[in-house]
Amino acid sequence: MSTTRPYSPGDRGPEPGGASGVPGGVAPAGDAPDGGMAAPTAPPGSPGGGTRRLDFDGQSGVVPLARDFARQALYEWGWLPAATADRRAAAEDVLLVVSELVTNACLHAEGPDHMAITCDKKVIRLEVTDRGTGQPAPRTPHRAGRPGGHGMFIVQRLCLDWGVVRAPDVAGKTVWAELGTPA
Numbered sequence: 001m002s003t004t005r006p007y008s009p010g011d012r013g014p015e016p017g018g019a020s021g022v023p024g025g026v027a028p029a030g031d032a033p034d035g036g037m038a039a040p041t042a043p044p045g046s047p048g049g050g051t052r053r054l055d056f057d058g059q060s061g062v063v064p065l066a067r068d069f070a071r072q073a074l075y076e077w078g079w080l081p082a083a084t085a086d087r088r089a090a091a092e093d094v095l096l097v098v099s100e101l102v103t104n105a106c107l108h109a110e111g112p113d114h115m116a117i118t119c120d121k122k123v124i125r126l127e128v129t130d131r132g133t134g135q136p137a138p139r140t141p142h143r144a145g146r147p148g149g150h151g152m153f154i155v156q157r158l159c160l161d162w163g164v165v166r167a168p169d170v171a172g173k174t175v176w177a178e179l180g181t182p183a
Contacts, residue, residue, distance in 0.1 A: 049077060049119040056112045066102040066115055067095050070126075077119050079182065090182035093158045097126055097177050100151040104175070105130040113172070123160065123178045131172035135164065 052073045056062050074080045074091050082088035098115070105112035109132020116127040138153040155162050155177050162177035 049121065051116060051118045052076075053117075054115045056114060062106065062112060063099055063102050066098050066112075066128075069115070070095055070098045070117055073117050073119070082182075084182075087182040090179070094124055094126070094179055097155055097158055097179065100155050101126060101128040101175055101177060104128075104136055104151050105132065108132055108134050108136070109172070119181065122181055124181055125176060125178045127174050127176045129172060129174040133171075133173075136175055 052069070054066065054069045056065070059065055071080065071091075074094060079087065079091045079094075082091055098117075102112050102115065105128050109130035111130065113129045113131060115129070116125075118125045118127075136152050138156050139149040143149070152162075159177040159179050162175070165174045165176065166172075167174075
């Protein structure tokens with residue numbers, strides 16, 4: 001079942017100003033030299049990790065754009081190319097969860113506003129922010145043989161934890177999911 005905790009149990013707690021360290025949780029597109037994509041920044045004491053942000057403003061084809069963006073981050077963080085089948089599966093899980101979160105924002109929340117990906121030694125955190133008012137949840141009962149309705153079920157099965165964060169007096173929400181980093 002999903003939670004509404006903005007962070008995992010025993011984790012570092014909420015980050016000041018959101019996952020990006022700036023108010024609103026994402027760096028403004030004007031700060032990113034590559035048209036809405038912010039360069040990775042490594043958190044203290046976390047070599048090979050960091051945060052990447054993608055602004056979807058005015059973009060089309062946002063699901064493949066988000067997957068390509070996440071794939072590039074995985075290359076920069078050393079997840080790809082994968083040396084083992086387990087590492088390859090972990091990277092594929094991240095890309096699948098990115099697809100599901102962004103697709104859900106497209107289908108149920110007027111599209112995503114931005115996405116953040118943060119990686120540290122133990123966890124990769126994906127955040128997709130939209131202006132929707134709905135509450136994502138796996139459909140119950142889950143019917144594996146039927147088309148559609150599997151997105152949040154997939155997220156729930158692949159992730160260590162996931163949830164929704166809403167900022168007071170701001171329309172929309174951030175849906176986050178965390179996966180373990182490969183061994």
